[in-house]
Amino acid sequence: GAGVSQTPSNKVTEKGKYVELRCDPISGHTALYWYRQSLGQGPEFLIYFQGTGAADDSGLPNDRFFAVRPEGSVSTLKIQRTERGDSAVYLCASSLFFTGELFFGEGSRLTVL
């Protein structure tokens, strides 16, 4: 596609529910990142994929968070047993080169009631 696409744009769920957030990167971009942005804060790194594998998942806050990228393109961020503290905007970005700039999607706003 022309840009990074994220769905859903907004998601409201109840505490304890399971949530999936999807990211479709720019075609041909091998690197894909997930960030979490809380209100008034800068993006916080969660996980980075190079191709199909998670090259760095050190930012995932706990084992309730998991992300996959099975075919090296679309990625899904999965959050189990959601908590109110998980409420944030989840940003996805992709990159073509190792040292290239990040191209961001518009984010998925998650609200946990």
Next chain:
Amino acid sequence: AQTVTQSQPEMSVQEAETVTLSCTYDTSESDYYLFWYKQPPSRQMILVIRQEAYKQQNATENRFSVNFQKAAKSFSLKISDSQLGDAAMYFCAYRGSNTGNQFYFGTGTSLTVIP
């Protein structure tokens, strides 16, 4: 870990005037990349300008320029002839060559442009 500090939570500028946003960073690396990203209310982060640490010349993109002081670990953004469309959150970001592929972001500066 690398840290990026933006000490100005909010800034305002008169339309057509010039404003400078500050950013400092902490690193032990000699080779790295610095970026300024703009985030309007639509939420999508857009690259404004980038600077490679090995380049001494300050990067410039139209009305946007940086003042890169490597020894002082300072990377400020100057916006000239400010326009209403420049109003947004601005984030400074660091990417090291030896720290994997993590981008480290500052907490942002909210810029208001006064007509």
